Amino acid sequence: MTNIRNRLGSLPWVWSFVGAFATWLVTLVVSAGQGGGQVLTAALTFSAFTVLVSLGQMLVITSGPGNVDLSIPSVIALSSAVSMLVMNEQGAMIVPGILAAVAAGAAVGLANYGLIRVLRIPPIIATLSSSLITTSVAITIGRGLKIKPPDAFANLVTGKIAGVPLLAILALLAAIAIAIVLERTVYGRTVSAIGQSRRVARLADLRVEWTRLLTYVASAGLAGLTGALIAGFAGGNSLDQGEEYLLLTIAVVVIGGTSVAGGRASVPGIWGAALFMFLIVTMLNASGIPPGLRMLFTGLIIIAVIAIGGGEKALR
Amino acid sequence: TKDMKIALSNNYAGNSWRQAMLKSWDTVTKQAVSDGVIAEAPAFTTSENQATEQAGQIQNMILQGYNAIVIDAASPTALNGAIRQACDAGIVVVTFDGIATEPCAYRIAVDFKKLGSMQIDFFKSRGLKGNLLEIRGLAGVFVDDEIHSGVESAVKADPDFKIVGSVHGNWTQTVAQKEVAGILPTLPDIVAVATQGGDGFGAAQAFKDAGRKEPVIFMGNRDDELAWWKQQKDANGYVTMSASIAPGSSAFAFWVAQKILAGDKVPQDMTLPITVVTQDNLEEQIKHTEKGSVTNVNYSRQDVSNILAEGQK
Amino acid sequence: MNPGSLAPAERTRPAAPARGSEVFVDLRGVSRNFGAVQALRPIDFQVLRGECLGLVGHNGAGKSTLMNVLSGTLNASAGTITVNGADLSGRYDVRVAHHAGVRCVFQELSLCPNLTIAENARIAHPALRGIGWRKRAAALMQGALDQVFPGHGFGMGDVVGEMPIGRRQMVEIARAFTETEDEARLVILDEPTSSLDQGAADQLIAAARRFAAGGRSTVVISHKINEILAVADRVVVMKDGTIIDDRPRAAWTRDSIVEAMGHAAERIRTTRVTTATADTVVEVPSSGSGSLAFRAAKGEIVGLAGLAGHGQTDTLLAIQSRAGGAKVSGEVALVPGDRVVDGVFPLWSIERNISARWLPDLTQGGLIRLGSERRKAQEWGARLALKTPDIRDPILSLSGGNQQKALFARALGSPATVILMDDPMRGVDIGTKQDVYAMIAKEADMGRTFLWYTTEMDELYYCDRVYVFHYGRIVKELVAAEISEDAVLRASFEEHA
Amino acid sequence: MSRQALFATAERLLPAITLGLLLAAIFTEQPRAMSYFGLNLLLSLAIPIMFATLAQMMIIAINDLDLSIGSYVSLVACIGSTLLTSQPWLGALALVCGIALYAAVGALIEWRRLPSIVVTLGLSFVWLGLAVTLLPTPGGKAPAWLSGSMRAQPAFAPLPIYFAAVLSLVGWLVVSRSSFGVILRGAGGNARSVARAGWSLLGIRMAVYGMAGLLGTISGLCLLGLTTSGDANLASRYTLVSIASVILGGGSFIGGRVFPVGAVLGAMTLTLAASFLTFMRINADWQIGAQGFILVAVLALRAMLSRGREAA
Numbered sequence A: 001m002t003n004i005r006n007r008l009g010s011l012p013w014v015w016s017f018v019g020a021f022a023t024w025l026v027t028l029v030v031s032a033g034q035g036g037g038q039v040l041t042a043a044l045t046f047s048a049f050t051v052l053v054s055l056g057q058m059l060v061i062t063s064g065p066g067n068v069d070l071s072i073p074s075v076i077a078l079s080s081a082v083s084m085l086v087m088n089e090q091g092a093m094i095v096p097g098i099l100a101a102v103a104a105g106a107a108v109g110l111a112n113y114g115l116i117r118v119l120r121i122p123p124i125i126a127t128l129s130s131s132l133i134t135t136s137v138a139i140t141i142g143r144g145l146k147i148k149p150p151d152a153f154a155n156l157v158t159g160k161i162a163g164v165p166l167l168a169i170l171a172l173l174a175a176i177a178i179a180i181v182l183e184r185t186v187y188g189r190t191v192s193a194i195g196q197s198r199r200v201a202r203l204a205d206l207r208v209e210w211t212r213l214l215t216y217v218a219s220a221g222l223a224g225l226t227g228a229l230i231a232g233f234a235g236g237n238s239l240d241q242g243e244e245y246l247l248l249t250i251a252v253v254v255i256g257g258t259s260v261a262g263g264r265a266s267v268p269g270i271w272g273a274a275l276f277m278f279l280i281v282t283m284l285n286a287s288g289i290p291p292g293l294r295m296l297f298t299g300l301i302i303i304a305v306i307a308i309g310g311g312e313k314a315l316r
Numbered sequence B: 001t002k003d004m005k006i007a008l009s010n011n012y013a014g015n016s017w018r019q020a021m022l023k024s025w026d027t028v029t030k031q032a033v034s035d036g037v038i039a040e041a042p043a044f045t046t047s048e049n050q051a052t053e054q055a056g057q058i059q060n061m062i063l064q065g066y067n068a069i070v071i072d073a074a075s076p077t078a079l080n081g082a083i084r085q086a087c088d089a090g091i092v093v094v095t096f097d098g099i100a101t102e103p104c105a106y107r108i109a110v111d112f113k114k115l116g117s118m119q120i121d122f123f124k125s126r127g128l129k130g131n132l133l134e135i136r137g138l139a140g141v142f143v144d145d146e147i148h149s150g151v152e153s154a155v156k157a158d159p160d161f162k163i164v165g166s167v168h169g170n171w172t173q174t175v176a177q178k179e180v181a182g183i184l185p186t187l188p189d190i191v192a193v194a195t196q197g198g199d200g201f202g203a204a205q206a207f208k209d210a211g212r213k214e215p216v217i218f219m220g221n222r223d224d225e226l227a228w229w230k231q232q233k234d235a236n237g238y239v240t241m242s243a244s245i246a247p248g249s250s251a252f253a254f255w256v257a258q259k260i261l262a263g264d265k266v267p268q269d270m271t272l273p274i275t276v277v278t279q280d281n282l283e284e285q286i287k288h289t290e291k292g293s294v295t296n297v298n299y300s301r302q303d304v305s306n307i308l309a310e311g312q313k
Numbered sequence C: 001m002n003p004g005s006l007a008p009a010e011r012t013r014p015a016a017p018a019r020g021s022e023v024f025v026d027l028r029g030v031s032r033n034f035g036a037v038q039a040l041r042p043i044d045f046q047v048l049r050g051e052c053l054g055l056v057g058h059n060g061a062g063k064s065t066l067m068n069v070l071s072g073t074l075n076a077s078a079g080t081i082t083v084n085g086a087d088l089s090g091r092y093d094v095r096v097a098h099h100a101g102v103r104c105v106f107q108e109l110s111l112c113p114n115l116t117i118a119e120n121a122r123i124a125h126p127a128l129r130g131i132g133w134r135k136r137a138a139a140l141m142q143g144a145l146d147q148v149f150p151g152h153g154f155g156m157g158d159v160v161g162e163m164p165i166g167r168r169q170m171v172e173i174a175r176a177f178t179e180t181e182d183e184a185r186l187v188i189l190d191e192p193t194s195s196l197d198q199g200a201a202d203q204l205i206a207a208a209r210r211f212a213a214g215g216r217s218t219v220v221i222s223h224k225i226n227e228i229l230a231v232a233d234r235v236v237v238m239k240d241g242t243i244i245d246d247r248p249r250a251a252w253t254r255d256s257i258v259e260a261m262g263h264a265a266e267r268i269r270t271t272r273v274t275t276a277t278a279d280t281v282v283e284v285p286s287s288g289s290g291s292l293a294f295r296a297a298k299g300e301i302v303g304l305a306g307l308a309g310h311g312q313t314d315t316l317l318a319i320q321s322r323a324g325g326a327k328v329s330g331e332v333a334l335v336p337g338d339r340v341v342d343g344v345f346p347l348w349s350i351e352r353n354i355s356a357r358w359l360p361d362l363t364q365g366g367l368i369r370l371g372s373e374r375r376k377a378q379e380w381g382a383r384l385a386l387k388t389p390d391i392r393d394p395i396l397s398l399s400g401g402n403q404q405k406a407l408f409a410r411a412l413g414s415p416a417t418v419i420l421m422d423d424p425m426r427g428v429d430i431g432t433k434q435d436v437y438a439m440i441a442k443e444a445d446m447g448r449t450f451l452w453y454t455t456e457m458d459e460l461y462y463c464d465r466v467y468v469f470h471y472g473r474i475v476k477e478l479v480a481a482e483i484s485e486d487a488v489l490r491a492s493f494e495e496h497a
Numbered sequence D: 001m002s003r004q005a006l007f008a009t010a011e012r013l014l015p016a017i018t019l020g021l022l023l024a025a026i027f028t029e030q031p032r033a034m035s036y037f038g039l040n041l042l043l044s045l046a047i048p049i050m051f052a053t054l055a056q057m058m059i060i061a062i063n064d065l066d067l068s069i070g071s072y073v074s075l076v077a078c079i080g081s082t083l084l085t086s087q088p089w090l091g092a093l094a095l096v097c098g099i100a101l102y103a104a105v106g107a108l109i110e111w112r113r114l115p116s117i118v119v120t121l122g123l124s125f126v127w128l129g130l131a132v133t134l135l136p137t138p139g140g141k142a143p144a145w146l147s148g149s150m151r152a153q154p155a156f157a158p159l160p161i162y163f164a165a166v167l168s169l170v171g172w173l174v175v176s177r178s179s180f181g182v183i184l185r186g187a188g189g190n191a192r193s194v195a196r197a198g199w200s201l202l203g204i205r206m207a208v209y210g211m212a213g214l215l216g217t218i219s220g221l222c223l224l225g226l227t228t229s230g231d232a233n234l235a236s237r238y239t240l241v242s243i244a245s246v247i248l249g250g251g252s253f254i255g256g257r258v259f260p261v262g263a264v265l266g267a268m269t270l271t272l273a274a275s276f277l278t279f280m281r282i283n284a285d286w287q288i289g290a291q292g293f294i295l296v297a298v299l300a301l302r303a304m305l306s307r308g309r310e311a312a
C-alpha cells in the first residue's frame, strides 16, 4: 500500500488525470449519461490550445523559481493578427503566415530575455512589461479588425481524423517532442539544472544563459504558433483571444505536477491538467448552478485536487 | 466652447467594439478640433480593465483641468468617488455605455434589460418554442447582470421557453465557443440562443463543430456575426436578428458634453437607441461595416440634438 | 553566555579525560532506516558529562544520522533516549533536545543566509525577544565568537550569505555555544572543521577542550584523525550503522583508528615525482602590486594554499570562466567543495548529478545516449566506491562524503584536461581520500593538470608546486622541495607590503 | 564613502529615488499637482494598494506567492458594502472568518507541502465566487464611517502621506526589526534551519497568512471607503500590482529578502506611474505599451546601479 502511494507520489501528474476523469464522470451523471463522447472531443480540441501554450510556460517555470511568462496572452493577440495579415485569406500563404506568427512570438521571447538578462528585471515583471508593449504593437498592427483565415487553414485546424481533432494530435506530438527534449537533450537537462541552481549549473559548465534565452523564446514561440491556430480555429484574429491563458497556463503547469520552485517538469501532467480545467468548467456549467457558486466550486476543486495529490516531497 | 478641453476616460481597448469606439471618438473629435469647436479632446485608456485604475485616471484628469470628462465606466458604482470629486471641481462628467450611478454625472444609457427581453420577444415572434441556451458576459459585471435579468424575466413570463443551459462567454468569441462546445453535448435540442454580443459567431462555430443544426442565434454587431448570418441566409434562408449598442456612442457622448459646456440644457439621464439589424437591412448594414469591425452609427451634432429632442417628447 | 562554559584556556591537555563518569546522554537500541537502507542498526551510545567524544567512521557509516537522532531532527525507528537521567523517548524532538541542552552544528550548514549574525542567534534562541533583543543577541554572539575564535573580526550586523563558507561555519559553531535560559550541555559538532583553515580549527579544538573542562560534553565528528586525537577523551568508531569500537583516547593511535575504520593504514607519504611538462596550460596575470602571476603546466598538480577565503576560490572561478585575463588551453572542469551551494543538483539522482558535466560528449545526433550515461556513471561510482544501493537514487540520500565523491566523478569523468578543485575533500573519509589522491596522481601522469585549493596542510604534499594566497594576492610560490607546513604558515602570516 | 558603498546606498534608496523622479516629472508637467489637493488626488488610491502590497510581501517573505489577494480585497469590499452596512455584526464576523480562512489556507499549504501559487489561484476563484454570490451586480454602499474617514483631510499633509508613513514605520518595526520578523524572514531564507531550531513552520505559515488576510481586509475596507461601493471585480489587478510593488521596493521572490519601506514606496510609485501617462500625451494605441516602458525604465535604473556597484 505504502509502495503504491510512493509510486504515485513520484508520478505527480497522475492526480491531474484522476481529477479529469472524476470530473468527466460527474458530468456524465449530471447530464444523465448524455454526450460523454462529444464532451471528450470538445475537451481534446480546446485542451490542445491550452497544452501548446502551457508546454512553453512549463519550460519557463522549470527554469527556476520566480520564472514565469506573463506575456503569453499578448503574444497570442499579436501573432494571431500577424498570421491573419500575412495569410490575407490566401491558401498559399498559410505556411508563411504560421512562420510569421512563430517569429513574432519568438521576437517577444527574445525581448523578454533581454529585459531579464540585460536589465536584470525579475521575470514576472519583465514579461508583464513586455506584454503591455506587445499589446500596443498588436493594436497598432491589427487595428482591432478581424481578418478571416483562408478556408483551407480553417478546415485544417477544425479537422478531425476518426473523431479525434487534428489539433489534439498536433498538441500530443508537441508534448511528446518536449518530453524527449527534456529527458534526452543537453538543452532539456540544462533547463532542469538551472531550475535547481543557476550557480551550480554554471559551475558544471552548462550553458546557462543560452538555455534561458532558448526557454523564453520557446515559450513565446509556442504562444505565437498557438495564436495562429486559434485565429484559424475561431474564424479570425482578435485582441482578446489570449486573455484566458494568463493564469490558466500557470494553473495547468503546476496542477500537472511541475515544480513551481523549478527544476522538475511534468509533461504528461500538462495534458491531464488541461483536460481537467476544461472539464471542471463543463461539469459546473452542465450542473446549472449559479455563476458565483460555479466559481467557488472551481476554486475548491482545484485546491482539493492539488491537496490530495500532495506537493513537493520533503528533500533530505 | 472653442478653448475648452474634453477628455475620454476608457478602461479597455482589447476588443473590436472598443477599438471602433475609440476610432469614432478620434474621427469626430479631430473634426471638431479642426472646426474650432473645441480646443482638444484626447482619449485615455487604462492598461488594465479595472475600476480602481480608471478612478485614478479620472483623478488625474481633474488635476489636468479638463472642462468635461466623458467616461465609459468599468463599474457603475466604483467610480462614484472619483466622479464626485470631478463634479466638485466643476467638471462636467458624461458617462456612456458603461454608465455610473453617481447623481452628478450625466448618463447616456442603453436599456440593457430591454436588450435581454427583446431577444425572447423576437424568438416568440418567430414562433419558436422550447429550450434556450443563454450565453452571458463577464460574471459580476453590471451589463451582464442587466441583460441576463432581461432575458430571465422574459423567459419566466413565457411558458414556451426554458433556459436549459447557461455559460459565461465573457463577450469574447473564443471563450464563448469553448464554453458552448463544452456544455453542448450535455444539452437536449436547443431552439434558440440568447447572447450578449461578441459571442454569437463563437456559438455558431461550436454548434457546427458538434455537428448540430444551428438554432436561431441572436447576434451582436460584430462583422463576423453578420457575415455568418448573411452566409446562412443565402444558403438556407436562416433568419435571426441583431441588436447592440453602437460604438459611435462615444461620439454621441462627446456631443452631449460639448452641448453642456456650450450651455445647452440636457437631461441628466438620456437613452441611446439600440442599433438593430434585421433580416431586411442586413446587406445594407454589412455594406456600411468595415471589414472585421462592428456595425456603427456615427452620430453628428445634429443627430444628437434630434435624438435628445425625441427623448424629451 | 554563561562565563563558566568556556573556562580560561588550558594550554595542556588534562591527563584524566572524563570528569566523573556520570552519563549525560544514553541511547539504547536506537535504529533508523530510510526505506530499505538501514542507516543505523540497533545501537547503544552514551556521552558522559565533561567528556569530549570523538566519532569517526567511513562515509555513510551513520554518524550524521546518529547525531540527527540525538539532536531531535530525526526520529529513531526504535530505541530509547535518556538525557540527564530523564527518559525522553517518544516525545523527543528539537525543542525537547534544545531544552535539555543538546545543540548540534550540522554537517550541511544551516544558518539563514539572508539574516545577520545576530539575527541568526535569535533563530536558535526563543528567549531572545522583547525590547532590546537585538543588543542581547549581538552581545551573545560577540561573546561566543570571542571565546571560540579570538580575533575573528566579524561584525554582528554582517549578513551571513555574503560570507565564504568557512566564515559561515565559524558563526554556526559559535552559535552552538551560546546560552540563554537553556544551557548548552552537549554540543555536537558534525565535521566542524571541514571548511576551516588550520588556525581556526586549532582554536575550535582548544575551545572544545575548555568546554569539556567546565563539565559539559561535546561530540566531534571528523575525518581528520589528527583532530580527533587532539580533541577527544574517548573515540568511538562506526561502520555500516553500528559501533564497532569504543576506547579511551590513550588506547588509540592514528593507525589503529584508520584500521578500525576498515581501511588499510596510510601509506608512507612520498614526495611526488613530478610529471609536469613544459607546456603551460593555465596562466593568470598578476592581479597587481606584489602579487605573483599564476601558471600551471600540463601534467602538473598545483596547490593553492593560505588561510581559508583569501582568494583561492575566486582564482579558480576566474580560471573557469576565463575572466580577469586568465588564459586556459583545453577544457576545464571544477570539483566544488561547498556542495550545497556550488555542487549538488538536489532534485536529481546520483546518476544525473554525475553525468551533468559530460552531456555534450554523451550526445549522438542531438540525443543523450541513456545507456552509456548509466554505464559510465556506474563505472565512476564504482571507481570512487560510492556507497549507495542504486545509482538512480536521489543524490540527497547520500551521506555528505559520498555526495562529494559524486562531484569528483562529475569532473574526472569529463573530457576536461584541467581540473579545478575547490577544497574538494570536505567530508571525504580517509580511505576514499587515499584512493582519490592516487587517482589524481595517476591522472596527472596521463597529462591532466590539477589546480588544488585545500585547507588541509597534508594535501599540499601531493602537489608539485604551491601558491600561497594572502588577502587576494599570491604572495609566495613554493616548489615541491620547499613545501612544508611551516613555510606555508610563514607566508600566510608574513606582513606583505 | 567608497564608490561601492555609494552605489549600494543608491540602490537601497532606489525606491525613494524613483518615486521622487516620477513626482518631479508630474509636477513639471502639471504644477497644479503640487498641492495638498493634488497630492491627495494623485495618491489616495495608493492607500489600499499599500496594504495589499504589504500583505503580498508577508507571503513573499516566506517564498510563497499569493495570487488571490486581488480577489480577496474585492470580496472584502463586497462584504463591506453589503453586510457591514446592513448588519454590522454579521459583516464583522464575515471579515474575521475571511482572515481565519486565510490562516487555514496557510496551514493547508504547509501541512501538505503544496505550491502556494496554485492553491492561491484556486482560492482566488473561491473569493470571486463568494463576491459574485454576495453582490451579483456592482453596488451596495460603504458604511458612512468608512467613506467619511477616507475623505478625511488631516493637517499638514494629505491622508495618503500619513498612511504611507505609518505603514512604513510599522512594517519596518514588525518585519525588519522585531524578533518575530526575524523568524519570518529566516523561514524564507532557510526554512529547514528554522525548523531545526524548533520553530513550527506550520505556526509561522499560519501567522503569515493570517496577517496577510488582515492586511488584505484593511486594504479592501480602505478601497471601499474611497469608491463608496462594492464590485466583485474591483481589485483583481491588485494581485499583479502588489507583486510588482514588492519587487520594485527591492524585495526578491525567494530567500526571505523583503523590505517593507521599499514595498510601500513601490506601491506609490506604481500608482503614480499609471497617472504619469495621463499627463503625457501619448497616441491611444501606445498608452498601454507606455505603461510597460515606464516599468522597464524604473527597473532599468536598478540594474544600472547594481552594475555600477559591481564594477566599482
Ligand SMILES: Nc1ncnc2c1ncn2[C@@H]1O[C@H](COP(=O)(O)OP(=O)(O)OP(=O)(O)O)[C@@H](O)[C@H]1O
Residues within 6 Å of the ligand: A116, A117, A120, A121, A198, A199, A202, A203, C317, C321
Ligand atoms: N562566473 C561565475 N562563476 C561562478 N558563479 C557565478 C559566476 N557569475 C555569477 N555566478 C553566480 O551565479 C548566480 C547567478 O548569477 P548571475 O549573475 O548569472 O545572475 P543574474 O543574471 O545576475 O540574475 P539576477 O539578475 O536575477 O541577479 C549567483 O549566485 C552568482 O554569484
Ligand SMILES: Nc1ncnc2c1ncn2[C@@H]1O[C@H](COP(=O)(O)OP(=O)(O)OP(=O)(O)O)[C@@H](O)[C@H]1O
Residues within 6 Å of the ligand: A315, A316, C034, C037, C038, C039, C057, C058, C059, C060, C061, C062, C063, C064, C065, C066, C107, C387, C396, C397, C398, C399, C400, C401, C402, C427, C429
Ligand atoms: N534522507 C535519507 N534518505 C535515504 N538515505 C539516507 C538519508 N539520510 C542518510 N541516508 C543514508 O544513511 C546512511 C548513513 O548516512 P549518514 O549521513 O549518517 O553518514 P555519515 O556517517 O554521516 O557519512 P559522512 O561521513 O559521509 O557524512 C548512508 O548510507 C546514507 O545514504
Ligand SMILES: [Mg+2]
Residues within 6 Å of the ligand: none
Ligand atoms: Mg548577473
Ligand SMILES: [Mg+2]
Residues within 6 Å of the ligand: C063, C064, C065, C107, C190, C399, C400, C401
Ligand atoms: Mg555525515
